[in-house]
Amino acid sequence: MTTILYDERVSDVAAHAEGEHLWLAPDALEQATGWKLEPQGLCRGDVCVQARDDWRDDAGRVDLAAFATHLGQPIIRDGDAIAFGESLATRRDALLSTLAPDFTLPDLDGRMHSLSDYRGKKVFLYSWGSY
Amino acid sequence: MWQVIYEELREQGLEIIAVAFDTGGRAAVEAKIRADDIAERPAMIGSLMGWDDALWQRQAPPTYPCLIDEAHVLAERYGMTNVPQAVWIDEEGRIVRPAESAGTIDMVRHLDRETLALPDAAVAEGAQARNAYIDALRDWVARGADSAYVLPPAEVKRRMRGPGEAEVNAATHVKLGRYLFGAGELARAKRHFDEAVRLCPDSWNYRRQSMMLDPENVGQLNAGPDFWAAVDALGDEPFYAPADLTPAR
Numbered sequence: 001m002t003t004i005l006y007d008e009r010v011s012d013v014a015a016h017a018e019g020e021h022l023w024l025a026p027d028a029l030e031q032a033t034g035w036k037l038e039p040q041g042l043c044r045g046d047v048c049v050q051a052r053d054d055w056r057d058d059a060g061r062v063d064l065a066a067f068a069t070h071l072g073q074p075i076i077r078d079g080d081a082i083a084f085g086e087s088l089a090t091r092r093d094a095l096l097s098t099l100a101p102d103f104t105l106p107d108l109d110g111r112m113h114s115l116s117d118y119r120g121k122k123v124f125l126y127s128w129g130s131y
Numbered sequence: 132m133w134q135v136i137y138e139e140l141r142e143q144g145l146e147i148i149a150v151a152f153d154t155g156g157r158a159a160v161e162a163k164i165r166a167d168d169i170a171e172r173p174a175m176i177g178s179l180m181g182w183d184d185a186l187w188q189r190q191a192p193p194t195y196p197c198l199i200d201e202a203h204v205l206a207e208r209y210g211m212t213n214v215p216q217a218v219w220i221d222e223e224g225r226i227v228r229p230a231e232s233a234g235t236i237d238m239v240r241h242l243d244r245e246t247l248a249l250p251d252a253a254v255a256e257g258a259q260a261r262n263a264y265i266d267a268l269r270d271w272v273a274r275g276a277d278s279a280y281v282l283p284p285a286e287v288k289r290r291m292r293g294p295g296e297a298e299v300n301a302a303t304h305v306k307l308g309r310y311l312f313g314a315g316e317l318a319r320a321k322r323h324f325d326e327a328v329r330l331c332p333d334s335w336n337y338r339r340q341s342m343m344l345d346p347e348n349v350g351q352l353n354a355g356p357d358f359w360a361a362v363d364a365l366g367d368e369p370f371y372a373p374a375d376l377t378p379a380r
Contacts, residue, residue: 103205
């Protein structure tokens with residue numbers, strides 16, 4: 001089993017690593033990444049990316065590493081764990097606006113707080129360390 | 132410490148959200164903000180952060196939310212590279228001051244590394260910078276968009292750090308390191324945090340997180356040899372670049 005970290009997902013799926021390639025059956029791909037193999041390509045939500053022929057093998061599996069590289073996502077591997085990062089383009093788009101990115105995080109008692117709960121107030125967001 | 136400011140300004144519509152970046156999670160954070168612990172904090176830390184004695188004596192446990200960001204997500208999204216840093220967000224959810232030192236200046240440089248003592252002049256300078264920053268915050272709360280400390284959108288964008296290849300790769304290493312930490316793979320986790328530090332040497336959040344992954348260090352103020360070596364390696368670069376409070380107009 002391979003542990004795949006993709007967006008906020010952490011999934012243990014059957015994957016076959018072969019050099020730079022990482023082959024996953026379509027159902028494992030969807031489980032690990034949310035990308036679904038459709039006739040028009042790899043789709044998630046409203047977005048479809050046309051699949052290249054060399055992203056598929058004879059067994060019908062998809063090369064997640066090639067697909068993620070095409071999307072510009074960094075890939076870091078350590079043993080059986082593989083992390084896929086955000087692409088530079090995604091991060092830069094987020095910075096084109098001065099809108100504060102929303103977030104939802106737990107407080108010390110486990111209650112969740114979102115920035116959007118504070119709309120209509122001025123917010124002083126400050127970072128501190130426990131160290 | 133910000134609790135005093137919160138009590139002063141919340142009636143006027145200011146909310147405070149604190150975020151701790153700590154892969155150690157709740158246990159590592161919690162010990163630092165509970166009431167009995169606060170009273171035991173050495174006054175040196177107050178001076179280091181530029182709090183004057185009058186404010187430091189009135190410290191109280193926060194009643195505003197203290198969130199834990201184990202994945203350093205906010206640090207990456209908001210370009211926060213050190214603590215304490217702050218972002219000002221207006222009523223419409225727009226950033227009017229991006230991440231900057233929350234009034235703390237480079238006091239670490241003046242700290243005697245043996246005795247952890249600070250010279251009086253440095254303490255006075257730190258308090259002055261801190262008070263100027265808090266006055267700017269008061270001005271924004273009172274005057275809103277008319278405050279001279281509200282930056283125009285173009286200036287906000289200019290000051291925000293646009294990520295490069297190194298930043299997105301470092302963020303991915305942190306993501307993997309955090310997973311490995313959670314899986315009990317401390318040594319492997321540390322290697323990925325170290326790599327994130329190598330890619331983003333000016334991220335003190337990554338650097339301290341990497342050092343703090345040693346279990347005996349969790350929750351301690353880090354002033355070990357690794358930390359000082361890194362401060363020395365800065366040369367003339369500031370550890371805490373002071374907030375640029377030049378009025379925007």
